[in-house]
Amino acid sequence: MTNSLSIGISLTCFKRADYLQEVLDSLKTSINKSNSNFIFYPHIDYNNDKVVDLIKSIDWIPTEYVCNKPPVGCNVNTRNAIQSAIQHHDAIIHLEDDTVLSEDAIDYYIYALNKYQDDPKIISVSGYNKTDYQNTDNYYETFTEQFFCCWGCAFWKS
Numbered sequence: 253m254t255n256s257l258s259i260g261i262s263l264t265c266f267k268r269a270d271y272l273q274e275v276l277d278s279l280k281t282s283i284n285k286s287n288s289n290f291i292f293y294p295h296i297d298y299n300n301d302k303v304v305d306l307i308k309s310i311d312w313i314p315t316e317y318v319c320n321k322p323p324v325g326c327n328v329n330t331r332n333a334i335q336s337a338i339q340h341h342d343a344i345i346h347l348e349d350d351t352v353l354s355e356d357a358i359d360y361y362i363y364a365l366n367k368y369q370d371d372p373k374i375i376s377v378s379g380y381n382k383t384d385y386q387n388t389d390n391y392y393e394t395f396t397e398q399f400f401c402c403w404g405c406a407f408w409k410s
Contacts, residue, residue: 255288255362257369259406260337261313263294264330265349269302278353280312286358291316291340295333297323303349330402338409343369345406353379353404361406364394369408376400376407 261279265272283290294307296319307317318336320329330346337344343365345358357379364377378401 255366257342257362257365257408258340259288259290259362259365260341260344261290261292261347262333262337262344263292263347263349264326264333265294265296265303265307266326266329267298267300267303268349269300269306272303272306272349274352275347275349276306276310278355278357279347281355282353282358283313285355286362288358288362290314290345291337293317293333293337295329295336296320297325297329299323341409343406343408345404346402347404348402351380351404357404365406365408369410376405378406379404 263275290313292310292313292315294315294317296303296307296317299319299321304319307315316336318332320332323329324332330348334344334346337346345361347353360379361377368374368377374396380401380403
């Protein structure tokens with residue numbers, strides 16, 4: 253996969269340590285499959301010791317985490333996570349602590365970020381949709397929507 257962009261990964265974390273572990277496992281698998289290098293920017297809200305320990309134990313990706321004390325809430329935490337990553341990169345992939353990735357998700361984001369970076373009609377790409385998976389004729393089809401989806405999205409600094 254050719255990648256001409258510097259891409260960071262941001263993540264918002266709250267207090268779901270067990271589910272966060274699934275998210276981190278899926279992210280690690282997807283990154284390893286993509287054979288790409290990233291820097292990870294998790295932002296932790298609601299100072300939960302299990303969540304903090306999980307983030308601190310990450311040794312498979314360079315990580316710059318922030319733990320909000322006091323908690324700042326979902327909207328501010330998300331904005332801060334995105335801003336901390338995008339200031340260092342051309343584009344970012346943003347995840348939440350309940351976004352479990354498929355093993356080819358990172359490859360998809362790299363592909364889409366590079367393919368659509370110069371298209372002024374596209375403001376972001378998402379790995380989430382409500383497509384009817386029973387209809388496999390359009391399973392791999394790319395389409396546009398008129399709304400932004402924050403559950404596993406990627407976008408450019410510009």
